[in-house]
Amino acid sequence: MVLEGNKRIAELFRLTALMIEILEDNSFRAKAFERAAETIEALERDICELASHGELESLPGIGKSISQHISRWCHTGVFLEYEKLKDIFPAGLLDILRLPGLGPKKVRSLYTQLGITSIGELEYACLENRLVSIKGFGPKSQQRILSEIENFRRVQKFRYASEAYNTAKEIIEVLKNFNGVENVELVGALRRFQEYTDDVDLLIKAGGTGWIDTLISKKLLDDINISSDILGTVRLEGTFNNMSIDIRHSQGGAGALFVYTGSRSHVEALVDEKIKGTKGLVGSIIPFLKNLLSMNFKDETELYEYFGISFVPPELREGFGEIEKAKNRSIPALIGPNDIRGIFHVHTTLSDGSLELEKVVRLCIELGYEYVGISDHSVSAYYAGGLTEDKLERQRREVEVLRERYPQIDIYWGIESDIRPDGSLDYPDRILETFDFIIGSVHSHLRMDKKAMTERLLRALRHPYLTMLGHPTGRLILARSGYEIDMDAVLETAKSYRKIIELNSHPYRLDIDWKGCKRAKELGIYISINPDAHNIDDFSLRYGILTARKGWLTAADVWNAHSRESMRKLMMKKPWMG
DNA sequence: GCCGTTTTCGGCCCGACTGTTTTCAGTCG
Numbered sequence: 001m002v003l004e005g006n007k008r009i010a011e012l013f014r015l016t017a018l019m020i021e022i023l024e025d026n027s028f029r030a031k032a033f034e035r036a037a038e039t040i041e042a043l044e045r046d047i048c049e050l051a052s053h054g055e056l057e058s059l060p061g062i063g064k065s066i067s068q069h070i071s072r073w074c075h076t077g078v079f080l081e082y083e084k085l086k087d088i089f090p091a092g093l094l095d096i097l098r099l100p101g102l103g104p105k106k107v108r109s110l111y112t113q114l115g116i117t118s119i120g121e122l123e124y125a126c127l128e129n130r131l132v133s134i135k136g137f138g139p140k141s142q143q144r145i146l147s148e149i150e151n152f153r154r155v156q157k158f159r160y161a162s163e164a165y166n167t168a169k170e171i172i173e174v175l176k177n178f179n180g181v182e183n184v185e186l187v188g189a190l191r192r193f194q195e196y197t198d199d200v201d202l203l204i205k206a207g208g209t210g211w212i213d214t215l216i217s218k219k220l221l222d223d224i225n226i227s228s229d230i231l232g233t234v235r236l237e238g239t240f241n242n243m244s245i246d247i248r249h250s251q252g253g254a255g256a257l258f259v260y261t262g263s264r265s266h267v268e269a270l271v272d273e274k275i276k277g278t279k280g281l282v283g284s285i286i287p288f289l290k291n292l293l294s295m296n297f298k299d300e301t302e303l304y305e306y307f308g309i310s311f312v313p314p315e316l317r318e319g320f321g322e323i324e325k326a327k328n329r330s331i332p333a334l335i336g337p338n339d340i341r342g343i344f345h346v347h348t349t350l351s352d353g354s355l356e357l358e359k360v361v362r363l364c365i366e367l368g369y370e371y372v373g374i375s376d377h378s379v380s381a382y383y384a385g386g387l388t389e390d391k392l393e394r395q396r397r398e399v400e401v402l403r404e405r406y407p408q409i410d411i412y413w414g415i416e417s418d419i420r421p422d423g424s425l426d427y428p429d430r431i432l433e434t435f436d437f438i439i440g441s442v443h444s445h446l447r448m449d450k451k452a453m454t455e456r457l458l459r460a461l462r463h464p465y466l467t468m469l470g471h472p473t474g475r476l477i478l479a480r481s482g483y484e485i486d487m488d489a490v491l492e493t494a495k496s497y498r499k500i501i502e503l504n505s506h507p508y509r510l511d512i513d514w515k516g517c518k519r520a521k522e523l524g525i526y527i528s529i530n531p532d533a534h535n536i537d538d539f540s541l542r543y544g545i546l547t548a549r550k551g552w553l554t555a556a557d558v559w560n561a562h563s564r565e566s567m568r569k570l571m572m573k574k575p576w577m578g
Numbered sequence: 579g580c581c582g583t584t585t586t587c588g589g590c591c592c593g594a595c596t597g598t599t600t601t602c603a604g605t606c607g
Contacts, residue, residue, distance in 0.1 A: 020579095026579090027590095028579070028589085028590060029579050029580095030579090031579085031580090031590070032579035032580055032590090033579075035579090035580080036579085036580090060580090060581095061579090061580065061581090062579095063579065063580050063581080064579090064580090065579060066579070066580085100606090101604090101606090102604095102605085103605050104604090104605095105603075105604055106605085135598085135599095135603095136597085136599095137598085138597065138598055138599090141596090141597065141598080144597095380593095382592040382607095384591090385591070443607055444593090444606090444607060445594075445595090445607095446606090446607080447595085
């Protein structure tokens with residue numbers, strides 16, 4: 001959907017901006033490139049087509065110089081400014097920039113004053129107590145940086161599930177076309193949908209080992225190591241895009257799929273029970289698993305029947321009560337993409353989104369949604385262009401016009417209101433009452449203690465106009481643990497006040513997490529799977545749906561699985577108002 | 579580098595927090 005050329009050059013602009021900010025003492029020149037990147041990303045037309053018509057300079061943030069850069073890139077594929085900087089810019093500085101608390105200015109000081117160009121050098125300098133010698137750094141920051149480096153190292157080997165999926169997809173496409181390969185399947189943590197992973201596990205079905213020779217001759221993977229695992233299965237490990245790839249070679253079908261999907265606790269629990277109940281099979285589970293690999297099951301459903309239980313979807317195979325449920329044949333029908341009927345929590349250009357309201361509406365129609373809930377940022381989110389009263393009025397009127405223009409979709413008008421430190425919402429009640437719905441989210445003052453933060457959320461949840469709680473913990477996967485809250489108290493209060501909890505679908509958030517989904521479901525709280533969309537790419541709920549499935553949710557548990565008619569009634573009745 | 583009822587230079591989204599300072603720069607949301 002996104003124009004690939006636009007995306008590529010926007011990415012180059014972003015990198016250029018970063019390099020300028022660090023190498024030069026002019027952050028405004030950097031900002032200019034960043035702004036241009038935003039403009040380009042939000043375009044609906046191909047940037048080079050605009051360039052060929054000489055229309056670039058009419059775009060916001062694109063002047064004479066940047067326009068020339070773009071045109072040249074379109075013709076030659078070379079972006080001069082980027083190439084020039086790339087040659088002199090130490091790549092390791094980008095890693096340092098990822099450490100919390102270190103921005104461009106500080107990284108620049110480290111580079112220019114201490115010659116630090118990588119995480120390793122930075123660590124060394126901290127240990128030698130050299131940071132305290134430069135302005136802006138002291139013993140405390142030196143200590144904090146050391147602990148951030150430790151965290152960085154731990155996190156570095158992991159990838160977001162979304163990235164790992166893309167890597168897996170790329171490799172599977174290539175492998176499938178090798179001679180003699182019948183099938184390649186995703187297994188392991190990624191098939192069970194863990195939020196992040198340190199490797200991609202694949203299962204390849206092929207006659208003979210010709211595929212290994214092809215793989216080696218085509219240099220598909222680096223650092224290849226071939227061995228056989230504890231079950232005697234041929235195992236090929238290597239790296240691709242700096243990510244570990246682990247391939248098992250199997251002739252069989254469902255047995256291997258089951259064993260290598262895991263989780264270990266799920267597989268072991270099932271096998272243990274089977275062994276205990278079978279005469280003469282007592283002993284290690286290894287021989288049993290070896291035998292399982294050689295058995296001829298039609299599919300995994302048949303395999304689970306062999307264990308005397310019903311099929312368990314991969315997402316549930318974590319040892320969280322799924323085996324008991326499968327014994328009773330009461331594994332629920334998990335939510336799927338087709339159950340989703342509409343979306344809430346979408347931003348527009350009026351705050352910090354990159355699509356205008358009308359474009360959002362048209363995109364949602366294209367995507368087959370029956371309703372869309374607009375929610376820009378509220379007034380105290382200055383940094384995100386939060387809506388002042390006059391902007392609110394403008395948007396309210398525009399929504400009315402669009403409702404007339406696009407009767408094929410229901411448009412709900414809402415707001416993502418900041419939950420202020422005292423737990424109050426952002427506007428006075430006379431304004432709050434005019435919205436169709438209100439998402440309350442915490443965006444600032446993240447470092448309150450657990451008790452105060454919990455009380456803050458509880459107060460917001462008790463507010464009659466609040467519809468749902470946005471990204472309840474504020475976590476950013478692999479980057480920031482959420483603020484500490486008493487989740488039980490939050491969910492209990494949400495239940496009492498009939499509030500909805502958001503499952504923020506952004507692959508970096510996935511907040512509330514799958515365990516939280518499960519608890520919410522047990523309490524009978526609706527979960528709304530929300531895109532928190534800022535860009536055209538954000539409108540898919542793929543990772544949110546996977547998280548919801550892992551959290552045992554069915555269509556009946558999900559707010560935005562309501563049909564258009566049913567949602568209309570709910571929005572009229574506003575059950576969250578008590 | 580871009581932009582302009584603050585037009586060809588001098589600004590550039592606002593405010594809290596933190597660790598560094600001893601009056602503030604840098605980071606983050």
